[in-house]
Amino acid sequence: MTDLDTAYEPDDEKVERHASWAELFFDLVAVAGVAALTHVLGLELDAAGLGVYTLLYLTFWLSWTTFMLYGNISAGRTRVVRLMIGMIGLGVMAASVPGVAHTVLGHGNDQRPVTVFVIAYLATRIYGAHSWRRGEILLDFPVVQYSAGLLPWFISIWIQERWKPTLWAVGVGLDLLLILAVSGDKLLKQVQAKFTAGAATRRRRRPGAGPGGTGPVIQGVSVDPAHLSERLGLFVIIVLGESVVQVVDAAAGAQYGIGLLATGIAAFVLLAGMFGLSVVFGYAGLPHLSAGRISTRAALGLHCLVTGVVATLGVSLSSVVGHGSDALPDSGRWLLCGAMAAYFALGVATGVASRSSDPQRTISRVITGIAVPLLLGLLATDASGRTLVVCLALVVLAHLWFERRSVPVRGEV
Structure with a gap:
């Protein structure tokens, strides 16, 4: 019988790595937390609601990334129990989201869910940051080993409730700044210098001491690109699937009719088309991206944005199903059209970075993918949500058609 806390060492180290069952289980729990964020935009679809939604989403993504990269580096040494403890932390965070949304957005005064969420987030991040073996420095994304943002x-x-979101924003901002500013190579040199200086000090204090006892060996480690691209792609797929679940759940409570069927089909086509652009014609879950074109840090940053946009789109589509043939309020219309424009803008960025398109194709992507959704948000004030979804689905299908004609299928990640 295999001990859950015993690392599995493969017989052939050259065997291609794939996401393990435990890693897939972990991803599902993380996405369940992202799905819980629908409670935030369901309460307030304004700047404050979007701000809280973004902050909470980043907490789930950063926590997931910490454990995901641990599994990527550890490979066969990954401890299943450690992943499960991380899942417990994510589960507590997810369960606390509705209470956090009510309190922070001024719909309640119960501070307990807020405190539970913060403690669970701190514990999950700190525990994940200490998953690395002693002396390992992650060169590609060292922020997961830092705690300054916490x-x-x-x-x-211990701060009054009205100041909590501000402090959370400062903490997340510090993490994002570390992502941009901290170099893994420089960090490795600093840590090596620190341990070398410490060892020299100890030798001076003990003149008779031998050369041993200099502390742990410090080494830089890098990600497995193939395994990382698979995990990123799978996470995007799961978020897309969760968006489908939200649409189905909203349809279950709506009045049945031809209009509901049309809205549901259009929403599914839109999400399925995004699957095609991100996974079939993309790489690592990012549309228009080619393998080996951008750094790991850039890929992770873009992945955070893409999954956040897809999750937001799921909330918008479920709202459209609920409104039926009615026109969406301004905030709902802009959330839907803005999310689509943001998704295609990220696709343009990855396409340019990959040098996978000529200027003419890039211009066409900007016009159809960014300008059209923004014009719909600006001008289609009287159009029903159903009409908007159909138009956006046609835009996605057009992009798929052009990709299929001009780009060979890269296969699922």
Whole structure:
């Protein structure tokens, strides 16, 4: 019988790695947390609601990334129990989201869910950051081994409720700044210098001591690109699937009719088309991206944005199903059209970075993928949500058609 906390060492290290069952289980729990964020936009579809939604989404993504990269580096040494403890933390965070949304957005005064969420986030991130073997420095994305961004979250436990989101924003901002500013190579040199200086100090204090006892060996480690691209692609697929679930759940409570059927089909076509652009014609879940074209840090940053946009789109589509043939309010229309424009804007960025398209194709992507959704948001004030979804689905299908004609299928990630 295999001990859950015993690392599995493959017999042939050259065997191509794929996501393990435990990693897939972990991804599902993380996406369940992202799905819980629908409670935030369901309460307030304004700047405050979007701000809280973004902050909470980033907490789930950063927590997921910490454990995902641990599994990527550890490979056969990954501890299943460690992943499951991380899942418990994510589960507690997800269960606390509705209470956090009610309290932070001024719909309630119960501070307990807020405190539970903050403690669970702190514990999950800290535990994940200490998953690495002693002496390992992740060169590609070192922010997961830092805790500086958690300090404002810790302070927020004792701060008045109206200041909590500000401190959370500062904490997340520090993490994002570290992603941009911290170099893995420089960090490795700093840590090596620190341990070398510490060892020299200990030798001076003990003149008779031998050369041993210099502390742990510090080494830089890098991600497995193939395994990373698979995990990123799978996460996008699961988020798309969760968006389909939200549409189905909204349809179950709506009045049955031809209009509902048309809206449901259009929403499914739109999400399925995004699957095609991100996975079949993309790489690592990013549309228009080619393998080996951008750095790991850039790929992770773009992945955060793409999955956030897809999750937001799921909320918008479920709202459209609920409104039926009625026109969406301005905030709902802009959320739907803005999310689609953001998705295609990210696709343009990855396409340019991949050098996978000529200027003419890039211009066409900008016009059809960015300009059309923005014009719909600006001008289609009287159009029903159903009409908007159909138009956006046609845009996605047009992009798929052009991709299929001009780009060979790269296969699922």
